[in-house]
Amino acid sequence: MAQIDHTVHVALGERAYDILIGPKLIEEAGAILAEKFPGRRYGIVTDEMVAGAQLPRLTAGLDAAGLSYDTIVLPAGESTKSYGMLEKVVEGLLSAKLERGDLVIALGGGVVGDLAGFAAAVTRRGMDFVQVPTSLLAQVDSSVGGKTGINSPHGKNLVGAFHQPKLVLADLSALDTLDPRQFAAGYAEVVKYGLIDDPEFFEWLEANRVEIFSGGPARGEAIARCCAHKARVVIADEKETGVRALLNLGHTFGHALEKDTGYSSRLLHGEGVAIGMVLAHGFSNRLGLAPGQDSGRVAAHLQAAGLPTRLADIPGELGSTDELMAAIAQDKKVSRGALTFILTRGIGQAFIERQVDPQAVRAFLEEMRAK
Amino acid sequence: MAQIDHTVHVALGERAYDILIGPKLIEEAGAILAEKFPGRRYGIVTDEMVAGAQLPRLTAGLDAAGLSYDTIVLPAGESTKSYGMLEKVVEGLLSAKLERGDLVIALGGGVVGDLAGFAAAVTRRGMDFVQVPTSLLAQVDSSVGGKTGINSPHGKNLVGAFHQPKLVLADLSALDTLDPRQFAAGYAEVVKYGLIDDPEFFEWLEANRVEIFSGGPARGEAIARCCAHKARVVIADEKETGVRALLNLGHTFGHALEKDTGYSSRLLHGEGVAIGMVLAHGFSNRLGLAPGQDSGRVAAHLQAAGLPTRLADIPGELGSTDELMAAIAQDKKVSRGALTFILTRGIGQAFIERQVDPQAVRAFLEEMRAK
The missing domain is CATH 3.40.50.1970 (Rossmann fold)
Incomplete structure (x- = not known):
């Protein structure tokens, strides 16, 4: 059996x-x-x-x-x-x-x-x-x-x-x-479920990260909790006309970075999501929506897991801000010309914002590139 | 308006x-x-x-x-x-x-x-x-x-x-x-609706064919009746797990002939369906299921509409019977190796038969080629 x-x-x-x-x-x-x-x-x-x-x-x-x-x-x-x-x-x-x-x-x-x-x-x-x-x-x-x-x-x-x-x-x-880098990239998506709407799960990850990476029983439990979370969202909104878009936390920035790096080994999908989630927290903080200490805590946890968290962590030269903005605009989570982002009020408090000002995104990206 | x-x-x-x-x-x-x-x-x-x-x-x-x-x-x-x-x-x-x-x-x-x-x-x-x-x-x-x-x-x-x-x-x-040949090819699908389960519609077509071809009000009425028929079938079985397969009357033979003629202008889709419907009636008659006079009536009506009704009506050389049988077997209306055909007990009495003997099909095709 x-x-x-x-x-x-x-x-x-x-x-x-x-x-x-x-x-x-x-x-x-x-x-x-x-x-x-x-x-x-x-x-x-x-x-x-x-x-x-x-x-x-x-x-x-x-x-x-x-x-x-x-x-x-x-x-x-x-x-x-x-x-x-x-x-x-x-x-x-x-x-x-x-x-x-x-x-x-x-x-x-x-x-x-x-x-x-x-x-x-x-x-x-x-x-x-x-x-x-x-x-x-x-x-x-x-x-x-x-x-x-x-x-x-x-x-x-x-x-x-x-x-x-x-x-x-x-x-x-x-x-x-699995290659450890691939495992870490997958872990970014694990963290995402906590960041969306489950602060207790994020805390549990902070406490169990080492065991998840080393392969103890926490690994299977983490996977089961992620699947259960995703299943709930998919049941509520199979075709992504509403709340399922929350699963895209970090993905609009992440996809743009993946496109910019040619979908190459310079940046794995999960690594793009890791940077994207940190950017989404930072951008939400810049808009006065989320406390700065949450951004720091997210970045610290992802960094401890061996993940990149800043644009500067990506090897090689990035494209221009114009190119990144074009990639963001072409991402399929765009509706009627306005930019849709998953923003957050803090860890476990993500929400869908359909009226994000492209100029604010551009200014934030310019600033992040300089770091 | x-x-x-x-x-x-x-x-x-x-x-x-x-x-x-x-x-x-x-x-x-x-x-x-x-x-x-x-x-x-x-x-x-x-x-x-x-x-x-x-x-x-x-x-x-x-x-x-x-x-x-x-x-x-x-x-x-x-x-x-x-x-x-x-x-x-x-x-x-x-x-x-x-x-x-x-x-x-x-x-x-x-x-x-x-x-x-x-x-x-x-x-x-x-x-x-x-x-x-x-x-x-x-x-x-x-x-x-x-x-x-x-x-x-x-x-x-x-x-x-x-x-x-x-x-x-x-x-x-x-x-x-529309090119008259294309119009006639489309008409084969009109006739199909009568042959499936609406003998009264087939009779109406026999009476109104000339007006349908010349563009009188019967043309719009014929189209509306076909759409209503197809809508009923699609509502009953959207993904073709059952009765929708009846709409494939004439199509298993027809697709094989289209493949054999390279999807070229030698044989339009509707022309393949016309020959296929005559073959389906003839084969059903050969199996003792349908009266011979119905086959004749179907062929006469399609022929009067300017459609081919026999293998010999296809210009050029057909492939071997083996090739035609291979095309029939690869048609997607095959399940678990047995041949599925739409057969008929007469005009307006089509049914799905999932256990057709490939040898009987082969023998029938051989005979039809000789005609």
Whole structure:
């Protein structure tokens, strides 16, 4: 029997699904899938990085359960979230003669999950899919909630679909082999849940950060609490017409910085979010909304986790402020020309502000660049 | 005020919309949209063929209503339903800085509607769109029901989304400039509605075919009845998990023939459907399900409308029976390896059969090729 430490139910009516969290779920996926989805065939989508450590664990379990599958292996990295790779995955699923009732398995981090989920959404106008997230970021954020997609030259995630998985299997042991920098980047999204509306969780993170990084039971608990938080938000607002936008705390600044650094290893997504959250707190403080000591506490916690917190922490030259502002304006969280930001009144008190003055943002960015 | 001859409501809850049918709705679109969707911007997607006759009519109305829009013009023809053109439309919408709340207008036939609708479905994870169908096929079939998509080298419409329009404007005058061969091809889909479950409508078509082709009031009435029929089916089964498959009458054979002829002008979609419907009736007769006189009556009516009804009517050489069978097996209406066909017990008595023996299909095709 599979060892399941935590189960989070995402109650979305006929699109409802479970997130299972446990130490060895990749090996156990075959048995779980055979029981939950009898008679299906599988298309595994993964990347070259993940395939080495995790694919044999998954396929051994599928083989043991007698399941039939094909595998599509993609290059690793954010640039894989492209039109060309979408075509490659869709055509691969069709070549494997997978049918509408069959299942796509996304084995990997956020890139694989977003791309494979989008490919599942559009192949034969919608195949089912299962997320097997192997990074902390994917386990607490991208594998939950049904946002799938690829990047456009105009910006990140501008092309995609809302397509909920049928099941999420978060294997804790996969995190043991994760590059520490990737783990820290994922941790930025963990912190985000505290900053949005759960100051007690932020305090708990301050007390348990070391154990979360070293792999004690607090790690699984942190992941479960993040998934439960995200599930509540997604249930309330699946298509992001309202409160779901709170999950974008730090992301408008973060996406602009990611675009500016070419979605390269200069700045991982979670690192952009870390800087973005510090900027969102600082900007809210500048507007007289949030106390300065909260900004400091946020920055200190992220810094202790090994994350960048200032523009100056990004290696290399940043683009001009004009370029950053253009990237901010093109972010999809813009409505009718006014800038929408997630601002905050302090730790755990984020809110959506749809009337942010672009000049105030520009002035704040200019000042932050000088630091 | 716009002259609206018929209104068909598609009652899909929060995705409900109206199909308006009238003589000059392209000119009147600007005024209608300004009233229904105040404050939106527009991205018009059309093709080079339609742009000549219809685009100035549309933009004049949008200009008069003071609406802001960008236009994306694509090459005409089925090969436009490709990954490359999807990227072109999505990037065009993003370049025009259209936002999630803005609207895509699909001005054209089925190709434009399917492609523009799919682009709307995936741009910023879902923009609204309006169908302005300019072919008979699009007015009675492809613009209604939310199926959008592109073609794969593996087959037609294998990549796409269910994405309902916010409004359909069927302009009858657009049909006056339609190539007669295209009009006849669209008429095959009109006949289909009678053949599925409405023998009285088939009889009415036999009596009114000449007026429908010459452009009298029966034309608008035929379109309205087809839209109402399709709306009922889509309301009952939006995602085609059941009865909606009946709308594929003639399409499994038809898609295989279209694939075999390279989606070229050798065989238009509606022409493939015409032959496919005759084959479906003939095959049902061969299985002892349907009376032979019904097959003859169907073939006679389609032939009188100028449509091909036999494999031998397709110009050029067809591929081997093996190739046709492979195309049939790859059609997305296949489930768990068994062939699914829409068969019939006679005119107006179609049904879904999920256990068709491939050998019987092969033998029937071999025989039909010899004719």
